[in-house]
Each structure stands twice: as C-alpha cells, then as structure tokens.
Amino acid sequence: MSTLEIKDLHVTVETEDGPKEILKGVNLTIRDGETHAIMGPNGSGKSTLAYSIAGHPKYTVTSGTVTLDGADVLAMTVDERARAGLFLAMQYPVEVPGVSVANFLRTAKTAIDGEAPKLRTWAKDVTAAMEQVKMDPAFAQRNVNEGFSGGEKKRHEIV
Ligand SMILES: Nc1ncnc2c1ncn2[C@@H]1O[C@H](COP(=O)(O)OP(=O)(O)O)[C@@H](O)[C@H]1O
Ligand SMILES: [Mg+2]
Incomplete structure (x- = not known):
C-alpha cells in the first residue's frame, strides 16, 4: 500500500x-x-x-x-x-540502438538494489514482469524502444 x-x-x-x-x-x-x-x-x-x-x-x-x-x-x-517510485515518464521515450531490453532492465535493477540480481532467478523474473503487462518475452532481445509501438514503449517503461 x-x-x-x-x-x-x-x-x-x-x-x-x-x-x-x-x-x-x-x-x-x-x-x-x-x-x-x-x-x-x-x-x-x-x-x-x-x-x-x-x-x-x-x-x-x-x-x-x-x-x-x-x-x-x-x-x-x-x-x-x-x-x-516517483518519476516522470517521457511522452516519447528515446530509442537506444545497441542496448537490449534485457541489458537495460538488468542495469536498472542493479541501480535500484545496489547489487546485481541473481542470475538464477533473473530471467524468470523478467518473463513474469513482462507477462504481467502482456509484453512478449521476445522483446528482451530487442533494442530499447527501437521500432516499438507507442503502447509497447509504455509497457516496457512499466516493466
Ligand atoms: N521555467 C519557466 N520559466 C518561466 N515561466 C514558467 C516556467 N515554467 C513554467 N512557467 C509558467 O508557469 C505557468 C504554468 O506552466 P505549466 O506548469 O507548464 O502549465 P501546464 O502544464 O498546466 O500547461 C505558465 O504561466 C508558464 O509560463
Ligand atoms: Mg504542461
């Protein structure tokens, strides 16, 4: 709460x-x-x-x-x-060619926690988070926001 x-x-x-x-x-x-x-x-x-x-x-x-x-x-x-949990979401998030969603999320999680997430559970956690917002787990291998639709960018942002 x-x-x-x-x-x-x-x-x-x-x-x-x-x-x-x-x-x-x-x-x-x-x-x-x-x-x-x-x-x-x-x-x-x-x-x-x-x-x-x-x-x-x-x-x-x-x-x-x-x-x-x-x-x-x-x-x-x-x-x-x-x-x-208080931040501004960008109306038009930038595309980052060369940085995969998987890498981006892992770096973000590391910054939040102060330590890298455990490899053992990481992939499962990412898939679960993506499924929660109905984002195809195949997006993990794509470059951040590159060619994403507006809705896909928002889903990625939430993940
Ligand atoms: N950096 C700034 N310099 C001068 N005036 C500003 C600045 N930021 C906001 N204002 C003024 O504050 C008022 C409110 O702006 P803003 O919060 O952007 O309104 P809204 O988002 O509701 O359209 C406006 O009159 C705007 O010109
Ligand atoms: Mg405004």
Missing part, C-alpha cells in the same frame, strides 16, 4: 523577472491502485506540479508538504524519489 499526499503546495519558478508563484495551495491525495488525470487550461500549472514532485531544480517549493507513506518526498534527492 502506498499513499502520495500533497498538502497546500506552493511552488515558484525562476523567471527572468525573478521568482513567479505558479502553484498556490494544491491539495491531492493519491492512494494505492488509483489513477488520477489532472486536467486544466494551458499554463495552469499541471507540468509545474509534476516537475515539483519529481524534484526539478528550477521549481522551488515555498510551502506545503509532499509525502509518500508519510516520508518527506521534498527532502529526498531526485534519484531517491525515483527509487521510491
């Missing part, structure tokens, strides 16, 4: 004319299993909210809190946030 809780969040962005307040008291609670779509006019601060949660350096939280299961997200570095 995970809960992301945003309380009375105020954020300013650095502009040429100095800091400008964009978010003026955002409240949002996202519980395990929920999907939230944030909609609003251009320039209303949707991207600013996402950047602020992810830890973009241009955006300064002046007051309010963001917690994940009670832990202070704003006190975490960007990579700590990512490891906790």
